[in-house]
Amino acid sequence: MQQTLADVLGRPVRHLRLRSASAVGAAVLAARGVGVDVVPPRRPGPLVEPRADARLDEAQRRWAAGGG
Numbered sequence: 001m002q003q004t005l006a007d008v009l010g011r012p013v014r015h016l017r018l019r020s021a022s023a024v025g026a027a028v029l030a031a032r033g034v035g036v037d038v039v040p041p042r043r044p045g046p047l048v049e050p051r052a053d054a055r056l057d058e059a060q061r062r063w064a065a066g067g068g
Helices: 002-009 021-033 054-064
Strands: 013-016 044-048
Touching (some): 002 044
């Protein structure tokens, strides 16, 4: 899953080993929304670099140009 995300975004991603990571992320965003800076504990996994894929590059160019 992380590899697909890195490939599509064209950016490195890191899997965080957190139980209920989505809930933790929502709580962090909610806290920041009311002015509280919360830093969850981090147990980072490996960094996944995007792979070069001409098909993804072409799809991104078409999307950016509004060609769907």
